[in-house]
Amino acid sequence: MKVVVSKDEIQEKLSNIQNIVEKRNTMPILSHFLLDAGKKESYIIATDLETALKEPLRIKVEKEGKICIPARKMFEIVREIEGELIWESVDDQWIKIKAGASNFRLACLSSKEFPAWPGMEDMEEISVNAKVLMETIEKTVYSAGESDTRYTLNGLLFHVMPGVKITVVGTDGHRLALIIKNIDGNLKEEKKLIIPKKAAAELRKLLDKTEENIRVTLCKNHILFTVGEIQFLTRLIEGTYPNYEQVIPSNNEKKIMVQREEFAKTLRRVAIMSKERSNAVKMDLSENLISITSSNPDIGEARDEITVEYKGEDLSVGFNARYLIDILEAMSSERIVMELQAPLSPVLIKEEKNEDYQCVIMPMRI
Amino acid sequence: MEKIILVVDMDAFFASVEQKTNPRLRGKPIAVIGSGGRTVVTTRSYEARKYGVKTGMNIYEAKKLCPDLIFVIGDNEKYTYTCREFCRIYNRFTPDIEVYSIDEAFLDITASQHLFGGPEAIGISIKKSIREQFGINCTIGIGPNILIAKLASDLAKPDGLMWIKQDDMGTALENIPASELWGIGSQIEKKLALLGIRTCGELARAPASLLRSRFGILGEILKAMGQGIWDRPFIVKEEDPKSIGHSMTLPTDISDREKVETYLLKLSEMVGKRARKHEYIGKTISLTIRYADFETFSKQAKIQDCTNDTHVIYERAVKLLDSIRLKDRIRLLGICLSDLVKDTNQIPLIEEERRRRSILQAMDLINDRYGDFKLTWASYITQKRNAGVISPSWRPSGVKSVRVK
Numbered sequence: 001m002k003v004v005v006s007k008d009e010i011q012e013k014l015s016n017i018q019n020i021v022e023k024r025n026t027m028p029i030l031s032h033f034l035l036d037a038g039k040k041e042s043y044i045i046a047t048d049l050e051t052a053l054k055e056p057l058r059i060k061v062e063k064e065g066k067i068c069i070p071a072r073k074m075f076e077i078v079r080e081i082e083g084e085l086i087w088e089s090v091d092d093q094w095i096k097i098k099a100g101a102s103n104f105r106l107a108c109l110s111s112k113e114f115p116a117w118p119g120m121e122d123m124e125e126i127s128v129n130a131k132v133l134m135e136t137i138e139k140t141v142y143s144a145g146e147s148d149t150r151y152t153l154n155g156l157l158f159h160v161m162p163g164v165k166i167t168v169v170g171t172d173g174h175r176l177a178l179i180i181k182n183i184d185g186n187l188k189e190e191k192k193l194i195i196p197k198k199a200a201a202e203l204r205k206l207l208d209k210t211e212e213n214i215r216v217t218l219c220k221n222h223i224l225f226t227v228g229e230i231q232f233l234t235r236l237i238e239g240t241y242p243n244y245e246q247v248i249p250s251n252n253e254k255k256i257m258v259q260r261e262e263f264a265k266t267l268r269r270v271a272i273m274s275k276e277r278s279n280a281v282k283m284d285l286s287e288n289l290i291s292i293t294s295s296n297p298d299i300g301e302a303r304d305e306i307t308v309e310y311k312g313e314d315l316s317v318g319f320n321a322r323y324l325i326d327i328l329e330a331m332s333s334e335r336i337v338m339e340l341q342a343p344l345s346p347v348l349i350k351e352e353k354n355e356d357y358q359c360v361i362m363p364m365r366i
Numbered sequence: 367m368e369k370i371i372l373v374v375d376m377d378a379f380f381a382s383v384e385q386k387t388n389p390r391l392r393g394k395p396i397a398v399i400g401s402g403g404r405t406v407v408t409t410r411s412y413e414a415r416k417y418g419v420k421t422g423m424n425i426y427e428a429k430k431l432c433p434d435l436i437f438v439i440g441d442n443e444k445y446t447y448t449c450r451e452f453c454r455i456y457n458r459f460t461p462d463i464e465v466y467s468i469d470e471a472f473l474d475i476t477a478s479q480h481l482f483g484g485p486e487a488i489g490i491s492i493k494k495s496i497r498e499q500f501g502i503n504c505t506i507g508i509g510p511n512i513l514i515a516k517l518a519s520d521l522a523k524p525d526g527l528m529w530i531k532q533d534d535m536g537t538a539l540e541n542i543p544a545s546e547l548w549g550i551g552s553q554i555e556k557k558l559a560l561l562g563i564r565t566c567g568e569l570a571r572a573p574a575s576l577l578r579s580r581f582g583i584l585g586e587i588l589k590a591m592g593q594g595i596w597d598r599p600f601i602v603k604e605e606d607p608k609s610i611g612h613s614m615t616l617p618t619d620i621s622d623r624e625k626v627e628t629y630l631l632k633l634s635e636m637v638g639k640r641a642r643k644h645e646y647i648g649k650t651i652s653l654t655i656r657y658a659d660f661e662t663f664s665k666q667a668k669i670q671d672c673t674n675d676t677h678v679i680y681e682r683a684v685k686l687l688d689s690i691r692l693k694d695r696i697r698l699l700g701i702c703l704s705d706l707v708k709d710t711n712q713i714p715l716i717e718e719e720r721r722r723r724s725i726l727q728a729m730d731l732i733n734d735r736y737g738d739f740k741l742t743w744a745s746y747i748t749q750k751r752n753a754g755v756i757s758p759s760w761r762p763s764g765v766k767s768v769r770v771k
Contacts (some may be wrong), residue, residue, distance in 0.1 A: 061521055087414065135483055145670060145671075146670040147667075147668065147669060147670050148652070148671065149669065149681045149682055149685070150668070156465055171673065171715065171716075173714055173715055173716055173719065174671075174712050174713075174714065174715055178717060242716050246717065246719075247716065275707075275708070275710075276707070277672065277707045277710065278708075278710030278712070279712075280708070280710060318711075320710070320712060344713060346715065352564065360414065361715075362711060362712065362713045362714065362715045363713060364711050364712045364713065365711035365713060366712070
């Protein structure tokens with residue numbers, strides 16, 4: 001194999017795969033990317049066995065060939081070089097890299113060792129705008145679990161309805177975020193797919209670079225996102241996602257209207273004095289006022305107030321301030337609506353005049 | 367003001383309690399053991415010590431040395447009760463008490479000794495009260511710090527009383543092997559021996575630079591220890607626990623996956639229940655395995671949400687087990703919950719989990735009232751009782767106060 005690549009072309013492509021290639025040394029092949037250089041088309045693939053990224057390359061192929069190249073090292077080399085690079089394989093195990101007067105020899109692995117791109121079954125396709133898809137991920141991913149034993153929580157639920165509607169849900173068992181969007185496409189029946197959190201976060205980064213529509217191919221065990229020329233594939237988490245509809249309170253009577261940014265700032269101030277990890281703050285709700293307090297026997301106390309729109313009975317509720325702040329930061333309207341019922345019942349938070357983005361948090365016993 | 371610390375150390379505690387409660391055992395060589403099929407000697411009476419019976423020996427080894435040895439299965443409830451009663455006696459003389467282990471306590475009598483006629487008078491009173499109330503002998507060591515007081519009690523054993531005063535420390539320590547000092551184990555002893563240091567006197571005179579180059583920061587502490595200086599603070603109020611763990615030697619070595627899992631469930635429940643009782647949740651779960659050949663290792667995993675839920679602990683432990691390729695039968699299993707924080711009382715969002723939490727709460731209440739494992743997971747019923755040897759780290763209060771009933 002012998003190819004000529006430009007720094008600009010390869011640096012961005014290698015940067016895209018850095019988070020996918022395996023850093024731990026469990027399977028050496030996973031820290032490599034596969035380069036397939038052909039006269040017709042050339043591409044690179046990286047995978048961690050859960051997600052895979054395939055990017056076409058615009059390179060000059062002087063001699064065709066395939067080889068697995070260490071992703072991190074090649075990225076470091078490319079970063080330090082200006083202009084064009086010549087990659088030439090010596091055999092299955094080595095390639096030479098040349099750029100001006102710089103010469104490298106880099107140990108590689110045979111392309112035969114690289115995991116195969118999975119076969120797709122029961123394919124169906126929908127189309128979503130990149131920015132819309134990005135929004136659904138951004139507004140839910142913070143709520144999803146991480147290394148939870150209830151493994152379905154470690155992903156985002158993509159609930160696709162035949163009526164061209166998609167609901168994306170994230171929950172870690174204490175809080176939940178849900179967003180509903182319209183999409184193009186035609187599905188035979190509704191589908192519930194759980195996408196690993198890490199994959200969703202990676203996908204989000206790719207979406208940042210485009211405004212176009214994304215082709216989403218839904219399969220039995222995988223989901224494929226085609227972002228421009230890039231193909232991003234991820235395995236789905238098997239299992240049953242909790243019934244999210246049941247979790248959303250439908251008749252909370254105490255409705256509060258509050259300035260979003262001011263509320264977040266107040267919470268951040270009070271949370272300084274809350275106990276580590278629990279981040280517990282207490283909210284005392286009275287007519288048109290919320291007073292927020294926190295205390296930590298080792299450090300001290302804090303108290304702050306915010307005026308709100310509220311008419312009704314007084315109520316005291318404890319919260320993890322982090323959960324509230326995460327929601328307020330993910331929302332974008334000027335004012336938000338908070339709906340409460342009792343000290344220990346779930347709380348619903350929505351943007352003003354928007355029913356399609358709903359967040360639920362469970363209080364703390366205080 | 368010179369501090370005065372008094373150490374009370376029970377003589378052959380478990381064996382003495384057994385001999386006191388069963389007159390037929392008095393004056394005879396006895397060894398207290400656990401109730402399991404393969405247990406070891408936890409304490410032996412002074413009569414048994416003459417034959418060379420040692421703590422940690424198995425039944426066969428002990429019997430070989432002393433054919434008349436009588437084995438008594440330990441009754442942990444008796445010991446913990448007695449230990450709590452001792453505290454009442456100590457409390458008559460000072461409020462500054464650290465119960466260091468089930469048979470050992472440290473008393474700071476600096477401020478109160480003059481009220482009772484001096485340190486020795488207190489020592490004699492404590493000995494007399496324990497003897498009269500419980501028929502048990504103990505040894506008292508008195509010194510300007512715990513290190514010296516503990517050394518004095520070791521030197522005066524059994525049934526003795528010794529006071530090493532600040533001014534006599536140098537002479538008293540001069541020819542004592544350094545390994546007699548509390549905290550100097552066989553590893554440090556070996557390293558010291560390589561430097562030609564055997565006695566406390568030699569340790570005290572060794573150049574600080576030499577000790578520091580060999581032991582790092584510990585070197586300076588060692589030198590001070592050789593001089594009899596040591597300022598370990600009293601742990602009167604129990605510190606926040608760092609971990610909550612249980613382990614058990616199994617009645618027989620096992621390799622059957624299902625059996626291993628059943629023991630893991632039991633251990634998870636023991637850990638979870640204790641954490642719930644003291645309102646702690648933890649982020650790290652570790653699994654300890656000891657093979658039949660005594661090779662022992664631990665593996666740990668972190669979870670995102672701190673927990674004290676039996677099932678979450680169990681599931682994580684099983685996952686850890688999955689990641690291990692067992693190379694031998696298992697002799698001992700242990701589960702530990704660490705990275706502890708006070709329970710945040712965050713209510714779960716998912717209904718099933720709220721229900722599961724309520725079930726655990728109800729189970730805890732029932733078992734608190736009627737005894738551990740009265741209400742238990744069906745899969746555990748086939749298991750036999752464990753060996754039931756009390757942990758040396760047992761304390762009369764706080765997280766380490768495990769119920770032994």
